[in-house]
Amino acid sequence: xxxxxxxxxxxxxxxxxxxxxxxxxxxxxxxxxxxxxxxxxxxxxxxxxxxxxxxxxxxxxxxxxxxxxxxxxxxxxxxxxxxxxxxxxxxxxxxxxxxxxxxxxxxxxxxxxxxxxxxxxxxxxxxxx
Amino acid sequence: xxxxxxxxxxxxxxxxxxxxxxxxxxxxxxxxxxxxxxxxxxxxxxxxxxxxxxxxxxxxxxxxxxxxxxxxxxxxxxxxxxxxxxxxxxxxxxxxxxxxxxxxxxxxxxxxxxxxxxxxxxxxxxxxxxxxxxxxxxxxxxxxxxxxxxxxxxxxxxxxxxxxxxxxxxxxxxxxxxxxxxxxxxxxxxxxxxxxxxxxxxxxxxxxxxxxxxxxxxxxxxxxxxxxxxxxxxxxxxxxxxxxxxxxxxxxxxxxxxxxxxxxxxxxxxxxxxxxxxxxxxxxxxxxxxxxxxxxxxxxxx
Numbered sequence: 001x002x003x004x005x006x007x008x009x010x011x012x013x014x015x016x017x018x019x020x021x022x023x024x025x026x027x028x029x030x031x032x033x034x035x036x037x038x039x040x041x042x043x044x045x046x047x048x049x050x051x052x053x054x055x056x057x058x059x060x061x062x063x064x065x066x067x068x069x070x071x072x073x074x075x076x077x078x079x080x081x082x083x084x085x086x087x088x089x090x091x092x093x094x095x096x097x098x099x100x101x102x103x104x105x106x107x108x109x110x111x112x113x114x115x116x117x118x119x120x121x122x123x124x125x126x127x128x129x
Numbered sequence: 130x131x132x133x134x135x136x137x138x139x140x141x142x143x144x145x146x147x148x149x150x151x152x153x154x155x156x157x158x159x160x161x162x163x164x165x166x167x168x169x170x171x172x173x174x175x176x177x178x179x180x181x182x183x184x185x186x187x188x189x190x191x192x193x194x195x196x197x198x199x200x201x202x203x204x205x206x207x208x209x210x211x212x213x214x215x216x217x218x219x220x221x222x223x224x225x226x227x228x229x230x231x232x233x234x235x236x237x238x239x240x241x242x243x244x245x246x247x248x249x250x251x252x253x254x255x256x257x258x259x260x261x262x263x264x265x266x267x268x269x270x271x272x273x274x275x276x277x278x279x280x281x282x283x284x285x286x287x288x289x290x291x292x293x294x295x296x297x298x299x300x301x302x303x304x305x306x307x308x309x310x311x312x313x314x315x316x317x318x319x320x321x322x323x324x325x326x327x328x329x330x331x332x333x334x335x336x337x338x339x340x341x342x343x344x345x346x347x348x349x350x351x352x353x354x355x356x357x358x359x360x361x362x363x364x365x366x367x368x369x370x371x372x373x374x375x376x377x378x379x380x381x382x383x384x385x386x387x388x389x390x391x392x393x394x395x396x397x398x399x400x401x402x403x404x405x406x407x408x409x410x411x412x413x414x415x416x417x418x419x420x421x422x423x424x425x426x427x428x429x430x431x
Contacts, residue, residue: 019228021231025231115235
């Protein structure tokens, strides 16, 4: 990482997805930015990494293989009330989205997403903080 | 379920699925020449009424014993179960496909960012990304077709639904044909009735039809959306001044995977037809090559 970009107070992003491809992709997308990225493959790992790193934003897949991404979001939120989130979802899962209700704490992005769109979304979330 | 000696059904009573089903028992006595009953045979007629704009049609099976009725019922239940398994499979498949698609698309975009502007390979990546988007669209539409989706009906103002999607269509027109001057004209019948429909599904219908009309036109043209009432039906016509459809192809337009567009999936009209039929309505198309096409939808008011 460019040491010039390294600031004292870095914004931290936690990516929670059971797919290695997506985790690696999101790491690559954000690695040379002002954000620091951490990866977790499941709920348990997400909780462990979050306890240690205290992320500002979590990008979570709604469908994790072992459990529901929404449960992961809710548990993270309990521990870190200021945490923002982007839920990754797919067409056809609108019912899940509806079930979560309207909330300022999270945004949705549909897979397969556009990385530029995702970057813009992340920037906007941090700008509004 | 109607049971008993005679089948009398009022037209108004055919709204609920269970009311449309009937099972009727026929007892047939075989008499000897002297009038003695030699044998008593029991038969059943089981089926359902189907209401469309032409009237009521009856589909039934004639069953000569109860074992067969049960056999028929078992087969029906099994078929229903298989459909729901297939539907669940489709949901899973969509989920499994979108993950690799996301990775492929994302990494392709990352490679693109790392290339110089003059690099020809930027165009290759553009093609990769576009093709992934096409695959995604295909997956979405197959998913829509296979999903057993519950119709959430409520009485809706069809004009309002059309008004809501016209701006989307205008945007689509501007994006896909930058030079095009396409006018969308609404000729709404002021006394058009409220119709029980699933609003979201109906939006999809008009979106597919109007976008198709836009795609059928070169640089300028008109799309006229007319509504009228005929008896118990609301009629919505979508007329364009586009390229029209060859007469030999007219019967194929609602068939899955039939398309004349390079980037089409061939499922749009198939979805439209399915949604309309799920609402007990009908759709048909008339077209003159080089002049344009008219799609006419009929929806029962009830």
